[in-house]
Amino acid sequence: MHPAFSIIIFTTFSGLGYGLAAVLGLGLLDPAATATKCAHALALALISAGLLSSTGHLGNPQRAWRAFSQWRSSWLSREGVMSIITFVPLLISASACVFEGRYLALPGLLGSMLCLVTVFCTAMIYASLKSVQAWYTRLTPACYLLFAAAGGFALASVFAFAGGGNTRVLPLLAALFLLAAWGAKLRWRQRMKTLKSLSTPESATGLGNIGRVRLFERPHAMENYLTREMGFKVARKHAEKLWRIAVVAGGIVPVVLLLTLAALGGQGTLPTTIATLAALAHWAGVFVERWLFFAEARHAVMNYYGG
């Protein structure tokens, strides 16, 4: 599948934003601290930037509001609806923190829950497509949720070190979720690599009972929408290298940095800077992971295109 830049930005930014907002909703940071106020602002900014980016690949973005109508059947519509509903408790929590320095448990916890539901809806857009077998698994939402939580705790750690909260519990939880997320992702990828194709050129053409089916000639000489959108391929050697880059940048580096900081404890500029680097490395790693999520997934239509 074609890894569209706007969609990768959308899923990584909104994942981090909803993750951070969910952690803030748990009340683990001191609501009176300036750092926590900044954290609320960053969470909302990341979510908004992600959602705006998601409209970037639309053919007619001016009609995007119509996407709130089909929540009964469509995960994409559900995600749109949930993203708007989630803004309500998040804005209440953020304004209580920013203007009054207070943590409100009810909108906080409700916001955390809705953040997770929204991320789950995002993941289900992909996990519900039987035509893309690599995505069609419960592991897909598990990965999206765990990555959102890991990113959320990693970002929350930055603000904890900047004076917002406990500098041992938050980075420890971040490391724990980082390990869980990459563990789930490893299982997801192993599943994808060992998949037996549900559909084959034989089942796609119905000619399997005559013999082995091979594409002789494409219907068109040049690329078309289908081959550009669904026929994206990444060289195996590059895929393996990118996967290792993703694990190191997105998993190992932040885990090591955050655990070191947790062991040392204490707030200040230096630990905040290091924690920021850990969070940035995590985002870069997840960006590569998300690129591979699309680039490595094979669409059933490629059975008609010899790929």
Add this chain to the structure above:
Amino acid sequence: MTSLPSLPTPKKLGLVIDLDTCVGCHACVVSCKEWNTGGYGSALSDQDPYGADVSGAWLNRVHSFEVVPEGGEVVGEAGQARIVHFPKSCLHCEDAPCVTVCPTGASYKRSEDGIVLVAEDLCIGCGLCAWACPYGAREMDLAAGVMKKCTLCIDRIYNETLEEEDRVPSCVRTCPANARHFGDLGDPNSAVSILVAERGGMDLMPEQGTKPVNKYLPPRPRKSLAESAHTLPLAENTEGAKGFFAWLDGMLDRI
């Protein structure tokens, strides 16, 4: 409304495509493009149409496959392998995944005849329906930013200003090999249903659970060239000639 019709549609209009007789001429592809660029919805645009990197939206495409039986040789080297031309357009699935994923209600399945359509003024061009379709039946029109797909020529089949024989999809009307048939596959007594029953019509990718309405007729079993050779009369063999030809045969022998 992107929920599928709750009851089976009373009619299941669709196509039956005969892989035995399709000669791969692409006439259906061209006539489809021609009709639909001026018919229902926005025009089917092309990008860089006269340049080096031409592409565009088409609703019907013909692939060609080589089928090699177990132990067979590649095409041209033995009589067993064969080329099958394979026209592909929307299958108007009963359980259409492209409909339920649509966030705006643009993609829908008509409850009266089962035709799957896109209401273009509701379409935001997100492309998710094309991702959901395992058959590649939908292509985005890059000029209009909306999804295009086979309408089963809805502007022909119910169009009473056309002659009755023209009230079929353009691809069916144009096929010179009569490899495409149109009708109601929900009616077991319709000509297309009988054709499907007689020829063992099949579903494409049944494992995807889409329950396609369109059916494909498999190529008939083929004899190898060697098997057919002895049945062909040889030019030098005059045995069995009768009447005038027997007389001519005798006369020519005597000269």
